[in-house]
Amino acid sequence: MSTSADIHHYIRTIPDFPKPGVMFRDVTTLFADPRGFRMAIDQLLHPYSGTRFDKVIGLEARGFILGGAVAHQLSAGFVPVRKKGKLPARTIAQSYTLEYGEETVEVHDDAVEAGERVLIVDDLLATGGTAEAGIKLMESLGAEIIGTAFIVDLPDLGGRARLEALGIEVHALCAYAGD
Incomplete structure (x- = not known):
């Protein structure tokens, strides 16, 4: 298994x-490198080896790239969570606060069926x-969230603590302090 230092090498x-x-x-430099991209997908899946997933949820927009590859490896379905107004059928929405305003995502x-x-990637x-x-x-929608997986964690911005406070498992391949 490669170390997170290897992943840092691919991130500009x-x-x-x-x-x-x-x-x-x-992370586009990671995506562009076949070895780096494969390593990232393998490492995202590593802690979930042997775990059954029905769906992989990809968050707009780079989460679509990762989520599709992860879903393929897991033989699971893929579900995009998109910015408001981008999905063609009936949706549900969730708003959240950004540094300079508010954003809404939909699915x-x-x-996803209950259970x-x-x-989430x-x-x-x-x-x-x-x-x-x-x-x-x-x-x-009644889904059972088994965990979340990210390439990069910026721990000083509090996201990991925020998700863990919700009782959600967080897996990240590397972290950058001070960002």
Whole structure:
């Protein structure tokens, strides 16, 4: 099994994006490298080896890339949680607060059946707002949330603590302090 230091190698850091003082952790370089991408998918799945999942929930937008690959490996279905207005059928919505306002995400109201076991996947865990919104959507549909999986955790922004306070397991491949 590769170490998280290997994952760091594939992630590009862009200083002062999207604003001065921010160190942006760009996972597109990880996605572009076949070895790195495969390693990330394998490591995201590692703690759930032998666990049955019915669906993988991918959070907009990079969570779609990871979630599809994870769902394929698990032989599970894939469900996108999208920004408001992007899904064509009947949806349920969950709003959450951002640093500079509010956002709403939606999921089809028939995407998950009550009792289905789900894994929520995204590229990065910062404040946890998007992930918590996804969790609330899944709970409202009656899903059993087995865990969450991220490539990057920014622990100083409190997302991990926020999700763990909800009783949700958090798995991240690497962390960057101070972001």
